[in-house]
Amino acid sequence: MEEARRGFLRVVSRIKNSVLLDKREVDEVIRELQRALLRADVDVRLVFEVSKKVRERFFSEKVPPGFSKREVLLKILYEELVKLLGGEEPYEFRVDKRPKVVMLVGIQGAGKTTTAAKLAAYLAKRGYRVGLVCADTYRPAAYQQLKQLSEKVGARFYGEPGSGDAVGIARRGVEELRRMGLDVIIVDTAGRHKEEKGLIEEMRKIASAVNPDETMLVIDSTIGKAAGKQAAAFHEAAPIGSIILTKMDGSAKGGGALSAVAATGARVAFIGVGEKVDDLKPFDAREYVSRLLGMPDLKGILQRFEKFEKIERERARAIAAGKLTLLDLRDQLRRVKSMGPLSSVLEALGGVSLPKGVAEQGEKNIEKWLVIMDSMTMEELLDPSIIDKSRVERIARGSGTSPRDVRELLAAYKRTKKLMRQLSKSRRKFAGLGF
Ligand SMILES: Nc1nc2c(ncn2[C@@H]2O[C@H](COP(=O)(O)OP(=O)(O)O)[C@@H](O)[C@H]2O)c(=O)[nH]1
Ligand SMILES: [Mg+2]
Incomplete structure (x- = not known):
């Protein structure tokens, strides 16, 4: 298993094994999180920022009824990692000028040539006319490989078989396709050279020859943390604008993405999920983090939170519209227990006073x-x-009360609800008068 991912699994298991999640236990979780982020080569400052945020949010956010502290912490962790990877919105590849020149860089075998064809197919499907340039003069078969793929996806192609002048090919290719x-x-490039320095130097020269609008770094998701070093090396030659993670269809969880993102400050644009030209998907940080944290139940927890938040929003709307559920009443009663008399709470809720006796009876009950x-x-x-x-x-059996008690509660609820409705009506009536 990749090292980066192992670190996050430790964070998750520490959360799951915590008993109280008091200050001490949370600090342990935070330390584990910091270790995991550092191990993924995330910048130290960023590590502290993220872990501080997680901690602060955990101690300030309420634990909603029906949820555990653990679930709240997992949700916060998930959300902060998603933010670190660019946020909830999946990446959108923009064609904001014509032509947009894209240069693909990455080491041999990362999947550049395959990805060039995938990207061309992706864009062709969206109505763009695409051209591919083969600037890999290192691998003899590179020319044929990209030429065939171009035909397959309906893209124009430029290459010079037998030539060793990668920089010249790139320049001439972009010029011709531009016309x-x-x-x-x-522009597809080579991923190997006689020496690494030569490769980086070649990337620098090609970049200055074609002046790419976006340099995309293609990274094999199975290499884990090494992604960080690679990303940094290429970033120095040609500033990386976005990242494509390949081979995400295998068992790799792509923990290296965090490292690559951290090394370049670029967002992950796409993931490759197979060898075929259609196997390219816009990167979705939420899906990625769920996978990274390796929790089959995380999705369930997040869905429950989503559902809860939706219910909360609906309840707020309903209360504003003069509707009241027993759940609202229960929340108010819970608050009453710690805050003060029922009448004042309900007054605060709707500015209404209760019929005589209801408040007193309510408090007793x-x-x-x-x-x-x-x-x-x-x-x-x-x-x-x-x-x-x-x-x-x-309900009476379950609560050890009598059916009469239950009916009494329901009756009190109905009275309160009626009042709320009357109030809401009069509010609407007077809305124009500023009430
Ligand atoms: N399973 C899988 N294989 C891929 C993916 N992307 C590329 N490959 C394979 O990786 C190998 C190297 O790809 P290639 O495009 O030639 O890499 P390059 O040297 O960077 O140009 C090929 O066998 C591809 O079929 C992917 O997303 N999933
Ligand atoms: Mg290639």
């Missing part, structure tokens, strides 16, 4: 009602109208 009025010109509501399902709390006789009996 054809193409939208995107992709708060404990009992909370217990009753704990025996209800989420479905029932959100839509109490479904609570029929048999549900009343089940």
Whole structure:
């Protein structure tokens, strides 16, 4: 397994094995996170920024009902890593000038030539006219390989078989394809040289000859952390604008992407997921981080958070519109327990005063009602109208109360809801008057 990924798995297992997630345990998780990020060659400053953010968020964010502290920490970790990799929005390759000249760099075997064809196919599918230039003079078969791929994906092609002048080919290729009025010109380069310095020097020369609008670094996702060094070397020759991670279809989790991103400050644009020309996908940081953290249940946790947040938004809307669920009432009652009298809380909620006796009775019954509501399902709390006789009996049994107690709660709920609705109506009526 890749080293970078192993580090993140340790972070996750430390979170999962924590008992209290108190200050001490969280600090241990944070240290593990820092180690994992450092091991992925993430810049020290960035490591501290990210880990500080995770820590601060964890201690300031509420644990929503039905969630554990562990789940909250995992979610924060996930979100901060996604941010580190460019955010939630999948990358969008822009063709913002014509022609846009793209140069692909990366070491031999990384998948440059395959990716050049994939990218051409991807763009052709979106209506762009694409040309490919073979500037790999090192590998004898490179010319044929790219020529055939060009035909396959319907791209124009430029190459000079037998020539050893990579810089000249690149210049002439871009010039010629430019005259054809193409939208995107992709320059494929060599990934090996007699010596590494020669390769980097060649990239520098090609870059200054064709003046690329975007230099894309192609990286084999299976190499792990070594991605960082490679990325840094190429970045020095030609500033890397974006990264393409290949071979993500295998078992590799591409932990090296973090290193490459950290070394260049560039975003990952695409991932290669197979050998065929259609096997290219825009990079999705969320999917990537889920994979990196290696948690089959992470998706489930995130979905639950999403669902919860959606419910929260809907409830806020519903309350504003004068609708009130038992879940809202329960939250208010919970707050009452720590804050003060029910009447004042409900007044704060809607500026309404309760019918005589309701507040007093409510306060007396708060404990009992909370217990009753704990025996209800989420479905029932959100839509109490479904609570029929048999549900009343089940809830009473579950909460150790009587069906009469349950009905009393439901009646109090209905009275409150009616008031809320009246209030909302009068609010709407007076809305124009500034109420
Ligand atoms: N499974 C898989 N193989 C890939 C992917 N991208 C490239 N390859 C394979 O990697 C090998 C090297 O690719 P090539 O494009 O010639 O690399 P280059 O030397 O950088 O030009 C070839 O066998 C490709 O089929 C990918 O996304 N998934
Ligand atoms: Mg090649």
